[in-house]
Amino acid sequence: MKDDIKKSGTYPRELLDILPKKPGVYLFRDKDEKIIYIGKARNIYNRVRSYFSGSVSSLPYMKPPGFTASIKNIDYIVTSNEVEALILEGSLIKKYRPKYNIDLKDDKSYPFIAVTDEKYPRVFLTRNRNIRTARYFGPYTDAAAARKTAEYLRKVFRIRDCRKTRPGKSSRPPCLNYHMGLCSAPCTGNISEEEYGKNIGLIRSFLRGSDKGIIKDLEKRMKQLSDSMRFEEAAGIKNIIDNIRKLHQDQRIIFDSTDAWDFIAVNREENRVSVSLFTYRAGGLALVNNFLIEDMAQLRQEEVISGFIYRYYEDINSLPSKIYVHALPSDREVMEEWFKKRKNRSVKITVPRAGEKARIMDMAVRNAGLYLKKKKFEDSTGHSLAYRELLRLSSILGLDNIPRRIECYDISNLGESFPVGSMSVALDGELRPAEYRHFRIKTVSRQDDCAMLGEVAERRLRYLEKESVLIKEGFYRRPDLMIVDGGKAQFGAVSRVLEMKGIEDIDLVSIAKKEETIFCKRFREGIKFDIDSEVLRIIIRLRDEAHRFAVGYHRKLRGKGMIHSVLDEIKGIGARKKSYILQGVDSIEELKNMEIEDIVNIRGINYRDAVNIYNSLHR
Numbered sequence: 023m024k025d026d027i028k029k030s031g032t033y034p035r036e037l038l039d040i041l042p043k044k045p046g047v048y049l050f051r052d053k054d055e056k057i058i059y060i061g062k063a064r065n066i067y068n069r070v071r072s073y074f075s076g077s078v079s080s081l082p083y084m085k086p087p088g089f090t091a092s093i094k095n096i097d098y099i100v101t102s103n104e105v106e107a108l109i110l111e112g113s114l115i116k117k118y119r120p121k122y123n124i125d126l127k128d129d130k131s132y133p134f135i136a137v138t139d140e141k142y143p144r145v146f147l148t149r150n151r152n153i154r155t156a157r158y159f160g161p162y163t164d165a166a167a168a169r170k171t172a173e174y175l176r177k178v179f180r181i182r183d184c185r186k187t188r189p190g191k192s193s194r195p196p197c198l199n200y201h202m203g204l205c206s207a208p209c210t211g212n213i214s215e216e217e218y219g220k221n222i223g224l225i226r227s228f229l230r231g232s233d234k235g236i237i238k239d240l241e242k243r244m245k246q247l248s249d250s251m252r253f254e255e256a257a258g259i260k261n262i263i264d265n266i267r268k269l270h271q272d273q274r275i276i277f278d279s280t281d282a283w284d285f286i287a288v289n290r291e292e293n294r295v296s297v298s299l300f301t302y303r304a305g306g307l308a309l310v311n312n313f314l315i316e317d318m319a320q321l322r323q324e325e326v327i328s329g330f331i332y333r334y335y336e337d338i339n340s341l342p343s344k345i346y347v348h349a350l351p352s353d354r355e356v357m358e359e360w361f362k363k364r365k366n367r368s369v370k371i372t373v374p375r376a377g378e379k380a381r382i383m384d385m386a387v388r389n390a391g392l393y394l395k396k397k398k399f400e401d402s403t404g405h406s407l408a409y410r411e412l413l414r415l416s417s418i419l420g421l422d423n424i425p426r427r428i429e430c431y432d433i434s435n436l437g438e439s440f441p442v443g444s445m446s447v448a449l450d451g452e453l454r455p456a457e458y459r460h461f462r463i464k465t466v467s468r469q470d471d472c473a474m475l476g477e478v479a480e481r482r483l484r485y486l487e488k489e490s491v492l493i494k495e496g497f498y499r500r501p502d503l504m505i506v507d508g509g510k511a512q513f514g515a516v517s518r519v520l521e522m523k524g525i526e527d528i529d530l531v532s533i534a535k536k537e538e539t540i541f542c543k544r545f546r547e548g549i550k551f552d553i554d555s556e557v558l559r560i561i562i563r564l565r566d567e568a569h570r571f572a573v574g575y576h577r578k579l580r581g582k583g584m585i586h587s588v589l590d591e592i593k594g595i596g597a598r599k600k601s602y603i604l605q606g607v608d609s610i611e612e613l614k615n616m617e618i619e620d621i622v623n624i625r626g627i628n629y630r631d632a633v634n635i636y637n638s639l640h641r
Contacts, residue, residue: 037096038074043067045104047111050122051095058092059122060114062107066098089122105359112336124315124329134160134338135172135229141215142208143222145181147172159229159340161301161309175228178262179221180206180213230339237263282342285379286330287386288323288349291394295321297330298390300382301342312393323349331357331371345371348383411451415560420544421529425503426450428560429482431516432507432568433463433474441466443478446567451560458571459497472515475506479519486525501528507565509534510548513541533561592638594631602626603635614639 046066050059063069073090101107115123138144139155147169162168176183182205184197196207206213206221224240240263247256285300295315313334315326328351335341341361351357354371361369374380409424416424428448433441443461447454461481466473485497506512513532520530531542538558539548551558589600606624607613613621613635621632 038067038071041067041070041096041098042100044100045102045107046098046100047107047114049097049099049114050093050120051097052092053094055095057118057120059089059120060111060118062104062111064104064107066100070096070098104353104356105363108332108356108360109364112332115333116336124326124333133162133168134158135162135168137222137226137229142182142218144183145172145176145222145225146183156337157226157339158337159226160338161311175225177204179225180204181218181221181225182206182208184209226339282340283344283346283379284342285346285382285386286327286348287383287390288326288330289387289390289394290323291391291398294394294397295326296390296394296397297326298386298393299334300386300389302382310389312390314393314397324351327351328353328357332360335361335365339365341365341367341369343369345369346374346379346383347371348373348387409450411560419529419531419540419542421503421531421542422527423502423529425529427499427501428503428505428564429501430505430507430561430564430568431475431478431482432565432571433471433478434569441469441474443474444568444571445478445482446564446571448560448564453564453567457497458567460571471508472511475508475512476515476519479504479506479516480523483519483523483525487523503529503531505561505564505568506530506532507535507568508532509539510541510546513546531561533565538562589635592634594634599626599631 043065044067045062045064047060047062048066048070049057050061052058061069073093099110101110119125133147133149136146136148136156136158139157160168175181180203183199184205194210196210196212197205199205200207200212206218208215208218240259244256244259244263247253247259283302285298285302287298287300289296289298293316297313297315299311299313301309301311313330315330321329324347327347327349331345331351350371350373357371358369361367374383412425415421426449430446430448432444432446434444441463443463445459445461447457459482461478463474463477465477482497486500504516506516509532513530516530516532520526520528529543531540533540534548537550539550540558540561541548589595589603595603602625603613607616616636618629618632618636621627621635622629624632627635
């Protein structure tokens with residue numbers, strides 16, 4: 023790609039006269055060489071020059087004040103035609119996510135079934151549409167049915183669901199999924215890439231609604247195998263056919279794509295634009311999605327619609343036959359050609375003029391306006407209150423970021439046994455328990471909290487280096503602020519990890535338990551706040567969550583682990599009785615404090631077992 027990009031190396035105006043008068047993609051860079059905008063053009067020369075003409079009306083897309091002044095360099099890539107430019111523009115925007123390109127924020131995330139584009143792809147249900155190279159089918163309003171369908175497809179076609187194994191590279195024996203008939207074990211080279219790819223192709227066809235075509239192809243393969251006397255393989259194909267027919271009847275979530283329409287409406291208020299997407303399948307309203315676009319209110323409606331269509335449908339494989347809009351984009355013909363070339367589907371984009379379709383469009387426009395009012399109300403109540411608190415925290419501690427995503431780390435250990443780390447998470451002032459994480463300490467054998475925190479920080483930050491997966495959620499989302507439970511030494515230990523990884527855009531704070539002293543870049547020797555301080559309250563709340571989470575996990579490991587090891591040495595206590603005991607008590611201390619009469623009350627334990635257990639613990 024780099025060789026195809028022509029760089030100016032000079033101030034943009036000096037480049038304008040030598041720009042190619044051909045279709046392609048142009049990339050605007052700022053003074054730091056960061057890409058701030060990517061656009062496509064039928065004629066790069068005319069399009070790029072329009073940004074520097076001085077006439078606002080000549081701009082192809084209206085931009086915020088100061089946009090043109092921030093352009094310090096221009097790159098461009100020439101393509102054969104405008105449709106190719108559109109395809110390239112989409113992939114580059116997905117890769118670089120420029121500041122001034124449309125970024126969709128989904129109000130309610132409906133699930134999709136994703137099929138990855140790996141050597142041996144995976145199939146899974148997800149609400150995140152930012153996984154690089156994945157293709158999506160949906161969205162689906164019935165999440166339970168979609169989940170069952172994804173699971174069933176994996177079982178029918180024996181598709182892997184693991185992430186760690188490099189397919190075809192493992193020397194270990196296949197896992198339990200293979201022996202249970204749930205996976206074809208591509209990790210051991212048990213299935214060829216070609217054969218696995220055929221199964222993935224069948225899954226894609228099914229998700230597009232092509233059941234009959236799949237069954238026809240499978241029946242053809244079954245007959246060929248049967249004619250070749252390969253009856254066992256033919257029976258396997260027969261089983262797949264039966265399963266697909268059953269799935270069609272029991273877990274049907276796909277509508278006929280020829281009877282599918284999408285309605286796209288835009289509304290604006292101040293510096294915000296909202297987009298409402300009404301999805302109709304089989305003649306009825308299937309779902310409504312609302313999207314928010316920040317700092318793009320200067321765009322015309324048709325420009326927002328154009329940008330939305332490209333961004334939203336880029337990775338969607340379940341397409342409608344018609345897209346109804348209330349303002350027709352000037353590049354409609356290019357978009358329709360893009361669908362044909364990129365998706366191999368004919369999609370018509372049109373404006374409903376009268377009748378039922380026009381009434382639906384009016385409803386979508388009203389819905390987009392109501393969504394903006396809802397967001398404005400949220401901003402004037404609790405949402406903006408949390409933001410002000412975070413802004414104040416950033417100002418007082420001298421942070422580089424407004425700490426929207428805060429992660430707090432703690433260590434729990436008993437001597438040198440079962441040391442564990444934990445991570446609690448808050449987003450916009452709200453705790454996110456679903457994103458909490460535990461860490462079993464692996465590399466530190468001594469009792470050294472600083473070294474353990476360093477290991478936890480290094481393992482957590484490792485996820486930010488995985489460029490092959492572009493995800494904005496969970497572990498792959500960059501924190502604005504990391505909080506460490508500890509004092510100056512712990513602050514220094516994690517600071518060294520950040521420096522080693524060359525990370526400068528994540529703030530770090532530590533808080534010592536005894537005196538609630540805070541250490542950070544501005545206060546390296548520590549600072550104490552009033553116990554009622556809002557700043558202290560936010561940090562302590564998250565620190566206590568991390569501590570609670572770590573202690574709970576440590577207690578679980580310590581209790582179950584120690585009990586299990588002690589029970590292994592007791593005569594007459596086998597696997598089943600051990601499981602009963604583990605269900606009845608939480609720690610070795612609890613079991614040791616029990617009398618024989620109490621131990622007998624544990625399910626599955628008789629008097630002789632109770633005596634043996636008591637005597638073993640009180641030798």
